[in-house]
Amino acid sequence: MSAxxxxxxxxxxxxxxxxxxRGVIARPGREAIESKGWLRAHKWLLLRRLSQFGxxxxxxxxxxxxxxxxxxxxxxxxxxGVLPLTDPFLIAQQLAAGHMPFREALIGGGIVLAFxxxxxxxxxxSWVCPVNLVTDAAAWLRRRLGLKGGKAPAGNTRxxxxxxxxxxxxxxxxxxxxxxxxxxMFHRGLIFGFGLAWGIVGGIxxxxxxxxxxxxxxxxxxxxxxxxxxxxxxVMRVSAARRAACNDCMDCFAVCPEPQVxxxxxxxxxxxxxxxxxxxxxxxxxxxxxxxxxxxxxxxxFNRSES
Amino acid sequence: MSDKDTRSPARxxxxxxxxSRRRFLKDxxxxxGGAGLLALGAGLYARQASALPAxxxxxxxxxxxPDFLAACVRCGLCVRDCPYDxxxxxxxxxxxxTGTPYFEARKIPCEMCDDIPCxxxxxxxxxxRGLTDIGKAKMGLAVLIDQExxxxxxxxxxxxxxxxxxxxxxxxxxxxxxxPRSDRHAMLLPTVHSExxxxxxxxxxxCVLPGESAIKVLPIKLAQGSKAEHYRRGWEEKKAAGESxxxxxxxxxxxxxxxxxxxxxxxRPGEGPAxxxxxxxxxxxxxxxxxxxxxx
Numbered sequence: 015m016s017a018x019x020x021x022x023x024x025x026x027x028x029x030x031x032x033x034x035x036r037g038v039i040a041r042p043g044r045e046a047i048e049s050k051g052w053l054r055a056h057k058w059l060l061l062r063r064l065s066q067f068g069x070x071x072x073x074x075x076x077x078x079x080x081x082x083x084x085x086x087x088x089x090x091x092x093x094x095g096v097l098p099l100t101d102p103f104l105i106a107q108q109l110a111a112g113h114m115p116f117r118e119a120l121i122g123g124g125i126v127l128a129f130x131x132x133x134x135x136x137x138x139x140s141w142v143c144p145v146n147l148v149t150d151a152a153a154w155l156r157r158r159l160g161l162k163g164g165k166a167p168a169g170n171t172r173x174x175x176x177x178x179x180x181x182x183x184x185x186x187x188x189x190x191x192x193x194x195x196x197x198x199m200f201h202r203g204l205i206f207g208f209g210l211a212w213g214i215v216g217g218i219x220x221x222x223x224x225x226x227x228x229x230x231x232x233x234x235x236x237x238x239x240x241x242x243x244x245x246x247x248x249v250m251r252v253s254a255a256r257r258a259a260c261n262d263c264m265d266c267f268a269v270c271p272e273p274q275v276x277x278x279x280x281x282x283x284x285x286x287x288x289x290x291x292x293x294x295x296x297x298x299x300x301x302x303x304x305x306x307x308x309x310x311x312x313x314x315x316f317n318r319s320e321s
Numbered sequence: 322m323s324d325k326d327t328r329s330p331a332r333x334x335x336x337x338x339x340x341s342r343r344r345f346l347k348d349x350x351x352x353x354g355g356a357g358l359l360a361l362g363a364g365l366y367a368r369q370a371s372a373l374p375a376x377x378x379x380x381x382x383x384x385x386x387p388d389f390l391a392a393c394v395r396c397g398l399c400v401r402d403c404p405y406d407x408x409x410x411x412x413x414x415x416x417x418x419t420g421t422p423y424f425e426a427r428k429i430p431c432e433m434c435d436d437i438p439c440x441x442x443x444x445x446x447x448x449x450r451g452l453t454d455i456g457k458a459k460m461g462l463a464v465l466i467d468q469e470x471x472x473x474x475x476x477x478x479x480x481x482x483x484x485x486x487x488x489x490x491x492x493x494x495x496x497x498x499x500x501p502r503s504d505r506h507a508m509l510l511p512t513v514h515s516e517x518x519x520x521x522x523x524x525x526x527x528c529v530l531p532g533e534s535a536i537k538v539l540p541i542k543l544a545q546g547s548k549a550e551h552y553r554r555g556w557e558e559k560k561a562a563g564e565s566x567x568x569x570x571x572x573x574x575x576x577x578x579x580x581x582x583x584x585x586x587x588x589r590p591g592e593g594p595a596x597x598x599x600x601x602x603x604x605x606x607x608x609x610x611x612x613x614x615x616x617x
Contacts, residue, residue, distance in 0.1 A: 076401070089420075090396030090444050098444055104394045108445065111391035118444035119394070171352045178360030188390035191360075193419050198395065202410065202420050206397050209412020211419075234359075 026306065029263030039160035042265035045306035058299025058312070065141045073205050088142070088201045089192075090119060098122035101198075102130075103240045107191060110183040127244070135245025139231060139238050140271070140298035144201050148215055149231045149271075152222035157268065166226035169274065169294070172239035179236045196230070197237045228271050232294075246293040251315045252301065254280040254288040258320070259307040266301035266310065276301065280309070287318040374416045375539050377423040378461045378520060380408055381431065382440040382452035392447035395420030399439035399448060405432045408439060426522020426538045431460060433487050433521050456488065461520030462544035463493070463513045463536055471535040476500045476508050482524035482536045483511050491517040493524065511536065515545060 025032045026045035033040030046055040053060075073091070076082040085092045090100040100115075100122035108115055115123075130138060140146055182190040192198060196214045203211040218230045231238055254260075257280050266280070267273045275292035278285050285291075302310040373379075373386060380399055383389050399422050400408045407429045411417035422439075424431065433455045440448040452458060463482075465471060472479035473495075486493040495509040511524075513536075520538050528534035559565050572583045 082401075085401040085442075086396040086398045089394045090398065092398060092442075092444075100394065100396075100444060108391060108394070113388065113391040113446070115392065116444055116446040116450075119446075122444060167355060168348050168352045170348075171356050174353050174356035175359060178356050182360045183391075187387055189394070192395060199413065199419060202395060202397065203412070206400070206410045206420075207412050209419075210414035211412065214413070 025261060026263050029265050030268045031262060031264045040157070040265075040268065042157065042263075042268040043304035045263065045265070046304050049306045050308075055303050058303050062141055062298060063147075066144065066147060069142055070144060070201075070204065073201075077205060087198070087205050089198050090122060097125075099126055102127040102244075103237050104189070104192070104198075106240065107180065107183045107189050110180040111187050111189060112184070130241060130244045131247060132249055134248035134250045134295075134297045135241035135243065135293060136238060136296035137245075137248075137250070138241045139235075140296035143197060143238075144204060145197050145215075145218065145235075146231065148200070148219050149222050149228065152219050153228060153269075153271070156223055156227060161223070161227075164225055164227050164229075166229050167233045169233055169272075171233050172236055172242075175234060176236035176239040176243075191236065195237065197235065232271055242293040244293075245295075246291075249314050249316075250297055251313060252279075252290045252295060252297060252299070252310055253313045253317060254290070254309050255311055255313070255317075255319065255321050256307065256309045257282075257288050260309050261307055263306070265304045265306075269300045269304050271296060271298065271300075288320050289313075289315060289318060291315065373418075373423075373540060375543055376425050376427070376537070377411075377415075377417045378426055378431075378522060378538055378540070380422055380424070380439045380448055381433075381437055381455060381458035381460055381519070382443075382448040382450070383460070384447060384449060389447050390418055390421070392445050393418075393421050394445050394447075396444065397422070398442040398444060402438040402442040404434065404438065405429060407431050424522070426461075426525040427534055428526075430522035430526040430538075431458075431519075432523075433458070433519060456517075456519060458519040458521070459541060461522070461538040462515055462541045463518050463520065463522070463524050463538050464544045465511055465513065465536045466539075467533075467535040470530055471511070472529065473509055473511055476502060476506060478509065479529060480509065480511070481527050481529055485523045485527045487521060487523060488517045488519065492519070515541075 025035070027033070027036060028041040028044040030040045030042055043055055072084045072093075073087060076085060083094060088101060089104055090098070092098055098118045098121055100119045102123045105115060105119060105123040108119075179191040194214070196211075196218055199211045200215050203209070203215075222229050222231075226233065254276070260280060266276055270276055272292070272294040275290050275295040277283050278292070279288050279290045282288075297312065299312055302312060379386075379389065380403075384392055395410065397410050397420075400410055407424045408422045409424065410420050410422055413419050417423050435455060437452060437455050437458075440450055440452055442448075443450075465474075465482075468474045480495065483489060483493045483495055492514055494512050494514065496512045497507050497509055500506040500508045520541075522538040524536045525534045525538050528536055555566070575581075575586070578586065578588075
């Protein structure tokens with residue numbers, strides 16, 4: 015991240031770059047809070063948490079209060095007794111393992127697949143997946159404690175892992191990954207009971223906090239990789255539309271779970287338009303929030319305009 | 322894999338081509354190795370843990386265990402639609418494949434609903450909808466496993482497992498045999514017939530023994546021996562052919578038992594060969610036989 019273009023303005027003192035110059039712990043987003051107000055500087059974050067907890071609540075009001083809106087879990091569910099939804103990642107594993115699922119699962123998988131193909135594959139990661147709460151917490155704590163360094167595996171490890179997951183399913187004739195998949199395990203645990211699965215969730219938290227920054231969601235998770243592949247053609251995208259106003263404070267890079275996706279759009283590296291088209295972008299909107307200069311916005315992939 | 326397409330231009334722009342290629346190969350090897358190890362670990366764990374514990378019974382209509390593990394997405398819809406809270410999803414550490422449904426008969430057995438809601442709820446076919454008659458379910462097979470502590474085997478009339486069996490007189494019958502201990506009573510032995518037993522586990526649940534049950538539902542693979550296909554059962558062959566396949570046999574008379582049916586060797590006191598027919602034979606001082614003289 016050596017974006018050394020002439021700054022469009024003075025670098026704020028609490029930003030990543032400003033704090034690095036002064037040798038203190040950075041508080042990314044502080045400038046945005048001052049210029050936009052706390053609420054607008056947390057708009058997408060709040061909406062995202064609302065979505066994550068809301069979806070979880072839909073699953074939990076049944077077992078907790080007997081109001082059965084949604085039965086099942088993220089792997090497969092039935093809403094209001096009519097709408098089947100199934101995780102296409104699981105259907106892919108099933109097909110690899112040699113099992114042709116029933117019509118309900120295929121229809122449910124098709125609906126989910128169509129949604130993410132259309133709107134953005136990794137919307138799942140940032141707006142639905144409960145593990146995001148864990149890894150976001152780890153990333154937040156990491157920033158607050160000023161922990162630097164760490165050893166994260168290469169970002170494409172997840173795609174290799176995705177390949178091996180499917181091969182393992184085919185070779186073993188079973189959903190081998192689902193024995194250990196922390197994503198489905200965490201969600202299922204919240205609804206049906208955990209057992210020792212807390213250990214795996216805790217493991218991810220401490221791995222992200224102490225060993226690899228954004229290690230799980232950003233480098234390893236094959237389910238995220240699967241949705242990343244789905245998101246390559248998706249319509250909803252983040253655009254650095256006002257990139258001319260960027261003052262190189264680097265706050266967006268600090269909060270972004272996939273910081274490598276920003277540079278092409280923000281600095282025009284290898285592309286002209288300001289759209290973030292990389293499938294790894296989770297469209298979480300955190301960059302929109304923390305930018306004091308309102309550089310980013312969430313728009314469609316057809317909107318290549320700059321303002 | 323495919324994300325390198327989008328990133329390699331950026332990388333190629335910053336580094337010289339040979340270095341970039343060498344680095345890519347090194348990275349790819351490391352990444353592939355690491356990911357392979359992780360997947361291998363998951364696969365090995367899955368394989369080691371796929372041996373289902375004997376007390377964990379799958380829901381009705383479950384495919385054979387290897388197929389089941391390919392089909393079940395661990396969504397828990399069968400658990401939700403079970404009206405008796407029989408089914409539960411395995412948690413990590415339970416010894417059953419994480420997230421798959423099972424029940425333990427001694428805790429809550431299957432109540433054998435007519436409409437089989439768990440099967441209807443399954444979206445993937447891990448529970449086979451071909452099962453429409455719950456009486457045809459084969460969740461497991463009951464085995465009267467402890468003949469030392471079963472009260473009926475001790476000569477008492479407990480009969481509880483027989484009474485609660487939803488397929489009473491077919492899946493469990495009481496077989497009457499002579500009680501050799503008292504020598505004057507009968508024992509009514511609960512006997513499971515695999516043709517009718519669904520493996521619901523109500524017998525195991527209701528066994529009156531304080532801790533472990535004397536009758537247990539086990540996976541069929543554990544509970545049943547293989548059929549001796551090479552052994553032709555004479556009585557079945559005879560029935561099928563309408564006559565004995567080896568022809569009528571010569572029936573030799575048994576001395577002292579003339580007048581009894583062929584093969585009937587039961588004797589009452591005073592019956593049988595006369596004492597003086599056998600030299601040096603002395604009848605036992607203690608009377609035996611059917612009337613042992615035993616008084617409570």
